Amino acid sequence: MHGRPRRSALYMPGSNKRALEKAKTIPADALIFDLEDSVAPDSKAEARDQVCAAVKEGGYEGHETVIRVNALETPWGTDDLHAACEAAPDAILVPKVIHSGDIISAAKILQSCNAPEKVRLWAMMETPMAILNARTIAATAVYEDNRLCCLVMGTNDLIRESRAHAHYDRFAVVPWLAMTLVAARAYKLDILDGVYNDFNDTEGLREECERGSSLGMDGKTLIHPSQVGPCNEVFTPSASEVEWSRKIIEAFRKPENENEGVIVVEGQMVERLHLTMAERTVDIAEQIADREALVG
Incomplete structure (x- = not known):
């Protein structure tokens, strides 16, 4: 969370x-x-x-x-x-x-x-x-x-x-x-x-x-x-922000990147700071989706 x-x-x-x-x-x-x-x-x-x-x-x-x-x-x-x-x-x-x-x-x-x-x-x-x-x-x-x-x-x-x-x-x-x-x-x-x-x-x-x-x-x-x-x-995080965040998370989860501090995702340099931001963006977006399903 x-x-x-x-x-x-x-x-x-x-x-x-x-x-x-x-x-x-x-x-x-x-x-x-x-x-x-x-x-x-x-x-x-x-x-x-x-x-x-x-x-x-x-x-x-x-x-x-x-x-x-x-x-x-x-x-x-x-x-x-x-x-x-x-x-x-x-x-x-x-x-x-x-x-x-x-x-x-x-x-x-x-x-x-x-x-x-x-x-x-x-x-x-x-x-x-x-x-x-x-x-x-x-x-x-x-x-x-x-x-x-x-x-x-x-x-x-x-x-x-x-x-x-x-x-x-x-x-x-x-x-x-x-x-x-x-x-x-x-x-x-x-x-x-x-x-x-x-x-x-x-x-x-x-x-x-x-x-x-x-x-x-x-x-x-x-x-x-x-x-x-x-x-x-x-x-609300935009669909494109969430999509990009998921790509960052997926890239860092690859075995060859799990110990890397900086990687390249679709031609862009991405640091672990960006991973933290990406994880928060996805988490917030998912909470919003769950909340809207509950409250309407």
Whole structure:
């Protein structure tokens, strides 16, 4: 296993019970049940109970379930984490991460709650300080007890705090994406691009997904179910990519190549680094096929 598909991660407001039920039929790879930005202060406790009950009840087969809690320093953060540990989603998304200590603190709470081993941590990268500290935040993944497996870009907050302008080509945003992506890859983490705000603009969404894919993003966070289809299409390995990857794998499996570091495949020089990439591409493509057969 070389990871799991995270092409599309759809935010679902935790205070909307109908949305939590509808989410079971949406073909997003990941569902982020939000207790933070989309929930008013006087609805936080109710949303927490609602989300955790839904996750415990299940019915989200084929999806990766993620609960975004409130920051630990808020009145709801610690209770959110304790409740989320008991609900045991696939991951807990920690907001407002600014340094490695935020991940370590969350991980310690998971340990103290005896959260199941499958519960991972995702980190929101949504402040200028988070971008400056991307390397040390990502480096917490070196220790398995910290459970970190994915970074999530919070581009709206980054734009606001930096006073940048959100032009269509994201000229100001790309350096932050690239810096964080390199940190993620250095420590073998996945990374998801930020949201596209105009959910009626399918063409613009597709272009932004393609740019994110070209940059190396594993997928994108979304705010509306209508965005899932185009996002999944862009971040799915193409038939030609899968075919080429299979050829690389097959070539390295030949007895005469099993100890070689560099070989030639159809006239192209291929290294073992490319073999690792090829194996991941095929594995992700197969998981997507299995998932789509399950979810539809």
